[in-house]
Amino acid sequence: MVVRVRFAPSPTGRLHLGxxxxxxxxxxxAKNQKGVFILRIEDTDKERSKKEFVDDIIESLKWLKLDPxxxxxxxxxxxxIYRKVIEELLDKGKAYRCFCSKEELETKRQMQITKGExxxxxxxxxxxxxxxxxxxxxxxTPYVIRLKVPxxxxxxxxxxxxxxxxxxxxxGDFIIAKSETEPLFHLATPVDDYYQGITHIIRGAEHIxxxxxxxxxxxAMNWKIPVYAHIPLILGEGGGKLSKRHGAKSVxxxxxxxxxxxAIINFLILLGWHPKGDKEIISMKEIIEEFRLEDVEKRPAxxxxxxxxxxxxxxxxxxxxxxxxNLILNDPYLEDLKIYLENxxxxxEKIHKIIELGKERANNIREIFETVKFFYQDFDYxxxxxxxxxxxxxxxxxxxxxxxxxxxxIPEEKFNADYLKQVLDTLNEDKGLTYWPxxxxxxxxxxxxxxxxxMLIIGKEKTLxxxxxxxxKLS
RNA sequence: GGCCCCGUCGUCUAAGGGCUAGGACACCGCUCUUUCAAGGCGGAAAUACGGGUUCGACUCCCGUCGGGGCCA
Numbered sequence: 376m377v378v379r380v381r382f383a384p385s386p387t388g389r390l391h392l393g394x395x396x397x398x399x400x401x402x403x404x405a406k407n408q409k410g411v412f413i414l415r416i417e418d419t420d421k422e423r424s425k426k427e428f429v430d431d432i433i434e435s436l437k438w439l440k441l442d443p444x445x446x447x448x449x450x451x452x453x454x455x456i457y458r459k460v461i462e463e464l465l466d467k468g469k470a471y472r473c474f475c476s477k478e479e480l481e482t483k484r485q486m487q488i489t490k491g492e493x494x495x496x497x498x499x500x501x502x503x504x505x506x507x508x509x510x511x512x513x514x515x516t517p518y519v520i521r522l523k524v525p526x527x528x529x530x531x532x533x534x535x536x537x538x539x540x541x542x543x544x545x546x547g548d549f550i551i552a553k554s555e556t557e558p559l560f561h562l563a564t565p566v567d568d569y570y571q572g573i574t575h576i577i578r579g580a581e582h583i584x585x586x587x588x589x590x591x592x593x594x595a596m597n598w599k600i601p602v603y604a605h606i607p608l609i610l611g612e613g614g615g616k617l618s619k620r621h622g623a624k625s626v627x628x629x630x631x632x633x634x635x636x637x638a639i640i641n642f643l644i645l646l647g648w649h650p651k652g653d654k655e656i657i658s659m660k661e662i663i664e665e666f667r668l669e670d671v672e673k674r675p676a677x678x679x680x681x682x683x684x685x686x687x688x689x690x691x692x693x694x695x696x697x698x699x700x701n702l703i704l705n706d707p708y709l710e711d712l713k714i715y716l717e718n719x720x721x722x723x724e725k726i727h728k729i730i731e732l733g734k735e736r737a738n739n740i741r742e743i744f745e746t747v748k749f750f751y752q753d754f755d756y757x758x759x760x761x762x763x764x765x766x767x768x769x770x771x772x773x774x775x776x777x778x779x780x781x782x783x784x785i786p787e788e789k790f791n792a793d794y795l796k797q798v799l800d801t802l803n804e805d806k807g808l809t810y811w812p813x814x815x816x817x818x819x820x821x822x823x824x825x826x827x828x829x830m831l832i833i834g835k836e837k838t839l840x841x842x843x844x845x846x847x848k849l850s
Numbered sequence: 851g852g853c854c855c856c857g858u859c860g861u862c863u864a865a866g867g868g869c870u871a872g873g874a875c876a877c878c879g880c881u882c883u884u885u886c887a888a889g890g891c892g893g894a895a896a897u898a899c900g901g902g903u904u905c906g907a908c909u910c911c912c913g914u915c916g917g918g919g920c921c922a
Contacts, residue, residue: 810884
């Protein structure tokens, strides 16, 4: 039998890392099993579902290369299917219309709470005769549709956790639809899972308590129950489910910040699963080969940004400057960085070198240019910054003058890394006296790439100008 | 509050009756170095607690505590 799994988000907000991880586990399992990965958009809540969030979901999956084999399938387009199921459930007496008003229900609920009973529907309308129902219908009394829930303990198997028991008496006859054409989550989901031939339901652990309700629909319709596997939640750094409220960023925000999809995938798969051995860096290809659903961790994992940063840095350093350039050129989310690639002061070759220098010091693509901004804009600094160790302004100034004179005498054809190093290294016993003020003069920063690399990019003329500026500051 | 899930370094995890409880991120130190980053070397750091079962428990069972989720 072919494995079929689905990722079924509601388009009610931007997709964050917690959700996309569910998609990733589904995707990886499907590919490992040579199965089918389906995208289903659960948009039955018309109030909260938005087109922009549907686009966000699709774009996020695309960026991370988690493309669905089927879908997107929209629940909002399948109302007719749910209607048929609801009618069948009503016909078979597995579900019934409930005409109780909100006020009635609330009073009953309060009474149950006072008595210390679990608040649940008491089943009044399940006892209505055909005549009573027809009468209420003809009067246009508003109603909802409830499922008849047997008074028993249900046991279902979770692929990761084993048997989970649930006392159905705590649920009561719950509402499965607001009307024949307005199905609720607990109806639409199992109906779709059945009709879309889903074999394995891999979803977040927050759905464990929902599972008995959905299984009841399967049972009422006499359908084969799929395998359920509830993967652990990702918790925010302060504890608590990862959510927008906890400051969880959306997938596409990470994209905007210049994170690499490979790093995000690598990071997320390691939250709850790990390959054999001590491997930390793993490609999608390897994940697909090695993934075993049964090896997935049960305990919730706390989201740790530092590790994501580390992984991203590793993937970033693997890219050549040309690859980084192409990423920027082809990603509309990084469009504003193009100005750095098209700067007329530098040749293509020099821009590649700038990227190379920035890349070593950056966590993500955007940071590359932050660390080498001095190549692109005028800068200023306090003259105190020029001071190396305990040297005086006078000594620093002399050092800079010495450097300047030396550089001035170097012919253009000898202005290369090896020669510059050879000459500058011998100027002072304490190399810091040469390089620190020079570096500050060239960058205005206390932390930057090495001065020789910078000089080769900006050229002799600009270098001398910047040194002059520093000398002037000290005069 | 009721029900459910989960408990190994700060974090992600490895070991599923016998190990000096391993790795990675982060942290600290040393090294390299003009600075930063990266690299190299080293360090500190965990089986929540209490009872069982067993010759032997991080591992199995029970309880407590703690964290999380769902419903209200």
